[in-house]
Amino acid sequence: xxxxxxxxxxxxxxxxxxxxxxxxxxxxxxxxxxxxxxxxxxxxxxxxxxxxxxxxxxxxxxxxxxxxxxxxxxxxxxxxxxxxxxxxxxxxxxxxxxxxxxxxxxxxxxxxxxxxxxxxxxxxxxxxxxxxxxxxxxxxxxxxxxxxxxxxxxxxxxxxxxxxxxxxxxxxxxxxxxxxxxxxxxxxxxxxxxxxxxxxxxxxxxxxxxxxxxxxxxxxxxxxxxxxxxxxxxxxxxxxxxxxxxxxxxxxxxxxxxxxxxxxxxxxxxxxxxxxxxxxxxxxxxxxxxx
Amino acid sequence: xxxxxxxxxxxxxxxxxxxxxxxxxxxxxxxxxxxxxxxxxxxxxxxxxxxxxxxxxxxxxxxxxxxxxxxxxxxxxxxxxxxxxxxxxxxxxxxxxxxxxxxxxxxxxxxxxxxxxxxxxxxxxxxxxxxxxxxxxxxxxxxxxxxxxxxxxxxxxxxxxxxxxxxxxxxxxxxxxxxxxxxxxxxxxxxxxxxxxxxxxxxxxxxxxxxxxxxxxxxxxxxxxxxxxxxxxxxxxxxxxxxxxxxxxxxxxxxxxxxxxxxx
Numbered sequence: 001x002x003x004x005x006x007x008x009x010x011x012x013x014x015x016x017x018x019x020x021x022x023x024x025x026x027x028x029x030x031x032x033x034x035x036x037x038x039x040x041x042x043x044x045x046x047x048x049x050x051x052x053x054x055x056x057x058x059x060x061x062x063x064x065x066x067x068x069x070x071x072x073x074x075x076x077x078x079x080x081x082x083x084x085x086x087x088x089x090x091x092x093x094x095x096x097x098x099x100x101x102x103x104x105x106x107x108x109x110x111x112x113x114x115x116x117x118x119x120x121x122x123x124x125x126x127x128x129x130x131x132x133x134x135x136x137x138x139x140x141x142x143x144x145x146x147x148x149x150x151x152x153x154x155x156x157x158x159x160x161x162x163x164x165x166x167x168x169x170x171x172x173x174x175x176x177x178x179x180x181x182x183x184x185x186x187x188x189x190x191x192x193x194x195x196x197x198x199x200x201x202x203x204x205x206x207x208x209x210x211x212x213x214x215x216x217x218x219x220x221x222x223x224x225x226x227x228x229x230x231x232x233x234x235x236x237x238x239x240x241x242x243x244x245x246x247x248x249x250x251x252x253x254x255x256x257x258x259x260x261x262x263x264x265x266x267x268x269x270x271x272x273x274x275x276x277x278x279x280x281x282x283x284x285x286x287x288x289x290x291x
Numbered sequence: 292x293x294x295x296x297x298x299x300x301x302x303x304x305x306x307x308x309x310x311x312x313x314x315x316x317x318x319x320x321x322x323x324x325x326x327x328x329x330x331x332x333x334x335x336x337x338x339x340x341x342x343x344x345x346x347x348x349x350x351x352x353x354x355x356x357x358x359x360x361x362x363x364x365x366x367x368x369x370x371x372x373x374x375x376x377x378x379x380x381x382x383x384x385x386x387x388x389x390x391x392x393x394x395x396x397x398x399x400x401x402x403x404x405x406x407x408x409x410x411x412x413x414x415x416x417x418x419x420x421x422x423x424x425x426x427x428x429x430x431x432x433x434x435x436x437x438x439x440x441x442x443x444x445x446x447x448x449x450x451x452x453x454x455x456x457x458x459x460x461x462x463x464x465x466x467x468x469x470x471x472x473x474x475x476x477x478x479x480x481x482x483x484x485x486x487x488x489x490x491x492x493x494x495x496x497x498x499x500x501x502x503x504x505x506x507x508x509x510x511x512x513x514x515x516x517x518x519x520x521x522x523x524x525x526x527x528x529x530x531x532x533x534x535x536x537x538x539x540x541x542x543x544x545x546x547x548x549x550x551x552x553x554x555x
Binding site: 088163166167169170173174175176177179180181182183184185285 | 340444
């Protein structure tokens, strides 16, 4: 029981990071119908900027806002330079553009920071580990859980309760109709990318404390978010949270009881099962079609 | 208030769809634009609302002025904020939003929350049925309810001019009468001008005070509704009446015998 509890706690901790990554992808997908394949690389860039600032002895409470500000700008720039020229073109073009963008960021990261792994000098969250029924939840995981919960509450509030969130949801349904209602579609897109980039960077920074901080390694983790998103539903914020946690749990429990190697493929087994039995995910939007 | 001056519209740089279209909408008036499919009615509306540009169309000649300002090369979002709202053909709604959210989202531009609330109440007053449906997902509303919602949402930004593109499309005749009556009330009580594009010429001419007839991207005839209704060609081709004012019989439908008097 105690081992099971330990695996579950680890699973929840890792899962909350997957959830953040999923949220970042879901936000963009909701507004623009583009699946952002560069999420992992954007995550890595955020984490490395943070690492560099800390190395230059900038205190954490200064560098974190700086990183988030930089991510916001990165989001705006990406939208303006890469995505906006592709508006009105087939979606496949925009998706391929995000793939290319990912590779570009990857290359720039390699040039700036080199390919070897780093570590933050001090943990990001100076929290003591927590004992629950003989199992331990590490400080990093506690921090990850707290940050995720806050971010998800903010995101849900933004989408459900504010006018700008309503405009975002409307834009997601039809760009043309949104424009006819006076919504500034370009502004909505830019804002979405910027917010998503912030979430991305946060995930990257937290991740570096738990797993590793490397150009390729940080970006690679994002593939775990894909099954999480499909499980929860591509358009659902709640789905991103639940999907992330479930994938984290499944991975850790299977890894603990069966084999750590098996853990690597568990998310993709889950992914295959979802695609077969419920392709739109648990809370994904069903197309409303009346015949 | 709105004036189209000899405009020419070209799609994707080659396809000429409108030539020399001029029309005028004065304050508080209901104007109708009649014509067969493909005559250029919707394109005319889109060139006013600015939605033309998302479809790779462009106003290449002439000018559109609204309250004295040139709007023919402005962005759709800015034209919306100036007070021109287009109700797109085919009652497009944000299907996954509720009815009330559909109204709320149309309140773009800087508006205090109290304003939005008041406008929603106003829409519910015109369309009482919407009030009971406010929490329903709009994709599951009936066609008539969706049309009411779409017209209602046009009121949310307190516009000066509403461009209505075929509000009667696919609705039962009784419902069309109901909706047209509400359009008349809205125009009178809120002092909103309307430019109405319709296939249902009879209903449109009853509602409007002045009408334009389009054919092949040109305006071929215009005049007060009363005189248009008396025009032989309008009667024949739009109202389906023969010269004697009777219903037409199949025997009389011989196009080579009766030609339009205008040059199409």
